[in-house]
Amino acid sequence: MADATVESGRLPRHLRMRSWSSLAPWTCTCAYENDVQDALKTGTAAAVIYGTRKEEANPSEELRIAFDGDCVLFSDEAERIYQEYGLDKFLEHERHNARKPLPDGPFAKLLRTLSKQQDDKRFKKSPVRTALMTARNLPAHLRVLNTLLTWEVNVDEAFFLGGLPKTDILRAFRPHIFFDDQEVHCIPASKVVSTGRVPGRSANLLNVLGESKQRSPAQKRH
DSSP: OOOEEEEOOOOOOBOOOOOGGGGGGGEEEESOHHHHHHHHHTTOEEEEEOOOOSSOOOTTBOEEEEEOTBTTTBOSHHHHHHHHHOHHHHHHHHHHTTTSOOOBOTTHHHHHHHHHHHTOTTOSSOSEEEEEEESOOTTTHHHHHHHHHHHTOOOSEEEEOTTOOSHHHHHHHOOSEEEESOHHHHHHHHTTSOEEEOOSSOSSTTHHHHHHTTTOHHHHTO
């Protein structure tokens, strides 16, 4: 088994929502990459927004946001290991550091803010639902789970896709927006949901994980 899904088990619900403007100090979406890069340098969670779909998620429902992992919620540490040393060294590095939290990425603060809103006792039911959709798979998922536990944040659904397409999961989750760092994911995602690309150093990191499942005995053992 190489792919995994973790879900909190709640059904979709209609709720009153706080305005998205309450998150404005930590977020910036823009069509111009240079402006997004400038915002990221200031510590703001920023993304290049793709064309907005005509059919949007129902605004009267809970606010749903989906995130990629590496280079979005987490830093590009794993990406750099892969780029410099290759897939085997990346897997070895993640196994060795499974209990060491990943450093913050540009959207870590936003996730923490959303998690606090989920815990706000003034709401009878949470107004926010979040999902992690990452190309990591087993065993590289362990460091992600341990990182979220260390951060003490709630992610309602977590998908470790091992390089499988994200569009079907996005179509089912129906987020109001999805953030990813790779254009290869953002272009098809933008045809399903509103999508923001987080510019960074990523190239084609964990897509290779999915391809390697068929040829790597070490992967098949996990």
